Amino acid sequence: MSATLMVIAIDIGTSYSSGFFSFKHDPTEIESVKEFPYEKVPSIVLFDKRKEFQSIGYEAVDHYKQLSDEEKRYWYYFKDFHKLSNEHKPTELEITESNGKRLETYTVYGSIIKYFTDAMFTKLRNADLISSNSDIYVVLIIPPVFARSHKSMLQKAFSYAGFNKNYSFVNESKAILSYWEHMWSDEQTLPKNVDLNNEIGFLLVNLKGSTALVSANSTKDGIQRRLAYVAGGGWGGQAVHEELKQFIIKIVGAPVFLRYIESYKGSTFDFKKYVANIFNRFGKGSEIKFRLPLCDLYETEFNESLKTAVKDSLFSNEVTVAGEFLCIKPKVFNGFFKNTLEAIVSNIKDILSDKSTTKIKVIVMVGYFSRIQLVQDTVKSAFPDCRVLVPSEPEFTLVKGATLTGHIGKIPSAHPKARSIVPQNTICAVVQHINDEREFPEFVKEIKKVLIEKGSHIQEGDKQEYNFTMDDICDMEHIDIFIFASPKAETCESASLNNDDVKIIRKERMNFNGAHTMNIKIYVTIYGIRWNISDDGGRVAIGFEKIE
Incomplete structure (x- = not known):
């Protein structure tokens, strides 16, 4: 990082993507990689029948329009592939293009990264301002919620684009804090x-x-x-x-x-x-x-x-x-x-x-x-x-803030950074209704959900919320809630409360007084640096709430 001359920040969106840059000697003088009025390009990527990158954005749209219907059957046309989620969903290894063909996910994302970095490198090399990719540091904006598999995919994408180092990820809230600290004073109306x-x-x-x-x-x-x-x-x-x-x-x-x-x-x-x-x-x-x-x-x-x-x-x-x-x-x-x-x-x-x-x-x-x-x-x-x-240019505020993080390093620089946590266990919740009012207890219904995915990237202080609906149950006097950790399981389906490697973190009983339907909210606040099976649950605060 210290040897780089400039920072490029890239924001890959569902509809459009953009890239901005600034030099080490003047980090707040931030400009678009692409010239006005095309600072943002459509998030559309085109590969030929040999799966080789052909074009991106408007060029991809125009090129694809010129192909015959027969040629389109063999080319790869990707759009609307970048999705936001409220959950830690695993990233698929391959994604599907418009005609149903599949290609490695990292190749599509890597092509967008390469598009912006190559455009910048060519422009500055021709002006004798930089000599190699090692002069460039890249920051990629990531969504607030993403699984470990998504980060692994993006690391492969950077490798595909020619960057095995000199890159980092920043979430949107950190980007806006960086913009506030270093560029807010330039905003005349705020x-x-x-x-x-x-x-x-x-x-x-x-x-x-x-x-x-x-x-x-x-x-x-x-x-x-x-x-x-x-x-x-x-x-x-x-x-x-x-x-x-x-x-x-x-x-x-x-x-x-x-x-x-x-x-x-x-x-x-x-x-x-x-x-x-x-x-x-x-x-x-x-x-x-x-x-x-x-x-x-x-x-x-x-x-x-x-x-x-x-x-x-x-x-x-x-x-x-x-x-x-x-x-x-x-x-x-x-x-x-x-x-x-x-x-x-x-x-x-x-x-x-x-x-x-x-x-x-x-x-x-x-x-x-x-x-x-x-x-x-x-x-x-x-x-x-x-x-x-x-801000005066709200569509570019985050990508400009992300550019600054590549220079500043800590967001904000005057305060300590939130500690990153990589759980070594999958944390699950099981909500059960067992009718034990009779002579022989009867299992009625069970709902399982993953609260925290093993190996996912989370920050200390993060709060997760999950809703459970128990319905179609007659005379539900109470339900039992189990929060448990498993060092081996990747999903709830692969874990069982009866497994030897499972540790129950917390058990809670809720009384419903004969209700037939009830919604329950489980919220988890992260306080610890890591989770091992030896932890006693004190590093994670877990709360329960009935939703009337």
């Missing part, structure tokens, strides 16, 4: 008296394209901990894109819209980016104008002008046509956001209702969808007691 390290905690709301996530983070005593987390699709910017697309299709018809998409350079992704730019300029009460060359296509299809068709349609009070512009009334346009905004607010409320997060009063919004004024206003209105902070 308050300067906010100290994320001295707050009880803060909520990081990352609103991307296809996915979104909310994480509650504590920085008490200078140690960063994740308290709660939720992620998923359906409430990012892509959901609003889809609402708009379906509205346009209702007006012009699917055949016209699809022909427009096929003829438009860069295919659907240029349309998505154009729409995203419109969203960014969208203000409260303003009419939205889309410049879409659909008029000629519509007239060819239906032998009628689009302007006349709209005027005589059910949409006459909602939409007008002026030349090549489709003008949409504010009330209609606001409606495209309704379901997504409700989901965002609902997920934030769920996180803030947790016992560990009720005192959090700072919300930091990042991701390109956070740029939209309507989104910001909605969050501020829903949480008036919180300070809602949005």
